[in-house]
Amino acid sequence: MIKRSELLYFTLRNRKLVIGSGIILGFLLLALIGPTFAKYRPMDYASPLGAEPPSAKYWFGTTFFGQDVFSQFVHGLRATFIVGLLGGGLGTLMGMLIGFTAGYRGGVVDEILNAFTNIVLVIPTLAVLLIIAAYLQVRSLLMECLFIGLTAWPWAARAIRAQTFSLRSRDFVDLARLSGMTSLRIIRDEIAPNMMSYLVLVFILQFGGAILTAATLDFIGLGPTNTISLGLMMQYAVLWGALPLGMWWWFVPPGLAITAIVGALYSMNVGLDEIFNPKLREI
């Protein structure tokens, strides 16, 4: 365990973490207050002229139907962050439950959970999501979060299981057991704090993964039916000829935002790993 002040020192000095979180915070801010700045509603037909390039009136231009791209963009950002948080959070939670139980209990429980995890791991997530989503007529953002969380947990479960294994056999756990602590207390007081840093890393990766999966689903048209999202913007752009008509302002911002956010998350991940693991720190 490292002291607070040392932790803070390395946190602030770590460029990857600082830049990464800066980017995330920037987009988050945009997602939170952007919609109030948007002059038009995302699906309103604002411009009678149809597609227009970016101008003072329409900061990101308009779509083929004359909708304000900026408005769609900031509303879509909101959806992105929600999916990342809830979908990624659910995935991490389930991964924690399954991975931790398997790692801590061992034996038959571990074998069964492991086999289960491997099976779900092999099935391509998207195929299952497609099947489920295709049969539902109306889909909400929350449902998308649910589906993503329920299918993204296997690799988190595996990673957490491996980490639990290595922690379980450490000396301080044996010591706690010898001194008569109950299992639950051991988990809460001895193992969990050591897992905390690892869980943060896992969550960040799940967050990013959820965003990418959601974008893919939305792009194919299996996202939420009642909200605009970045993936959906790209689908519309491709469907309505943004490519041959050269309406770059329609498809560049959504993809750029996703790339920037997920890239920032990966950067934060590496940065945090360096902080938690002193061996990786560069002098």
Added chain:
Amino acid sequence: MALSVENLTVYYQTLRGDVHALEHATFQITDGEIMGLAGESGCGKTTLGHSLIVLFPPMKYVAGRVLLDGEELPIWDSEKMNTYRFRKVSLIPQYAMNAMNPIRKIGKMTQELLESRGVDYKEVIPELKRRLDLVALPHDVLNMYPIELSGGMKQRMVMVISSLLNPSLLIADEITSALDVATQKAVAEMLVEFRDRQFVNNLIVITHDISILYQIADTILIMYAGVLAEKAPTKSIIESPRHPYTRLLISSLPEVGVRYAEKRLQGIPGNPPLLLNPPSGCRFRDRCPLAYERCLEEPPFIEVEKNHFVACWKEFEPHA
């Protein structure tokens, strides 16, 4: 003198500054001598051992000279040092259990290593097999993967590989620490065999376990907090140590066959100093029961008797 070390100083670079891991170490080893290097964890013995063969970052060379068989070793220049590695100076590392490539057969790895150093493997095979016999390893071991060997077997294999080219100086770093007592004895005795059969000219055996050194070492060098404390023939160290630290160390060893019913085992109270900003003067000052004002100045490492070196004012100042 087969090995002569003068004023060797090596620091570790860290974010908070340089850690003075080894300071002006000066000593000599004669031909055929097995020198034990002992001390607490963190006293600098591994640093000393490694600086004679390879300086991994964050270790950095600061000062000093090393002469082996009259030739100066360019330890500050890693590239130039390469010609000496394996041939003149060799190492049995602390992590011998993991020192071999896990996905290569041992024989293949040895062959590739030798050939990369310009040695014809075919010519060496008969000698290799003879050495395997010496350490009681079956020849089959060359066709196995490291994972198929036990800890003790891997240790012995690494011993054979490291000493294969008959280096003048062999540094054995904590090679018995991870073994059970019976294997420890066997491995220690093999080291002596290597010296007796002149596979190796000089041996430096680094360990924190003095009882092993008692069995095999000719001389023992005691280190404390990055500086040399005492060097003397084994008998002298065990029976008539002169440095206060050595004395406390020896007396804190339990004797075999003696039961302490009433007395508690005496350790040495206190902790060694941090070497980021080492204290001035003698580094053992704070824990030494005999410390007085002279100790505020660092004592030199002086020969007080034949082949017996100490760094303690009490030993070469008339008044006490």
Added chain:
Amino acid sequence: MRRYLTRKILIYTLTFFLAVTIDWLIPRFMPGDPIRNMLARVSVASNASAIQMMYDYYARLFGLDLPLWQQYLNFWKALFQGNLGISTYLFPTPVVDVLKRAVPYDVFLLVPSILLGWYAGNHFGAIAARAKRLDNFILPLSYILTATPYMWLGILLAWFFGIVLGWFPIAGAYSFSLRPTWSWAFLLDLLHHWFLPFASLFIIEFGGWAIGMRNMIIYELEAEYSRYLTALGAPKHLIRRYAFNNAILPQITGLALKLGVIVAGALVTEVVFSYPGIGYLLLAAIQNQDYFLIQGCFLFIILGVLIANFMIDIAYLVVDPRTRRGMVGESA
């Protein structure tokens, strides 16, 4: 080795069972009469007798009057007979035939991009691990590439190289004016259409593997066996070779784990470029609510992934001698 293989085969068989069961289960969760729902959306002439024929056919296929377990068994029976139903979107073509036409395009797109991306990415990552200046440039670039959604890169490439520069076509597998023949003209045209979708998949995979390999190599270069070799004065190229051989192992298992993601990526790439693979087919099926085709695509994708997984497991067996000797090297 036998243990390793049997465990894998067991998992894959179980997975296949589960997948087929899911496939069979889903339509039964739909509210209302599933067949009527389906037929209501059939884009076929409103010939009353044709619709009645289809209804009877599906009723028999679904066996809705039979007990549930018998319906399940019938499903399996139909599966082994190669009968996946008839597509309502491309009526009256059987689903299997529709899929068979699409599979070659997928193989053509996926196999080179996966293999080349993996190979080139890993070697490049290995180089970056030891060349400091290259590393400083490659590292952030690779992270950005792994963060890029597949469809966006596809769109960007299509727009820039297809529209702005006009070097490549951006739709279809071959020009509409040509007919598939074994002629040079056709093959060139095929490649011309193939290049952008291939590139978009390849580039992202390349970035991902490069980063992974770079990190693995750095880790291996600091391993104890590397230190020992350095202490014994082994030349750098030997140490690097050993590091590479050790680092490649988790990259092989990593490939198996990423197959799901790659399949998803191929799917959206096909949509962007209207490339007639299974992905594109799946999208069309969804938009037209052709449930038989959806189920067929799902099964094909699962099958493909399972086979690929198995091949990767065999490859791992060949490369890691410890697994061959029955040691527990990598966890299953």
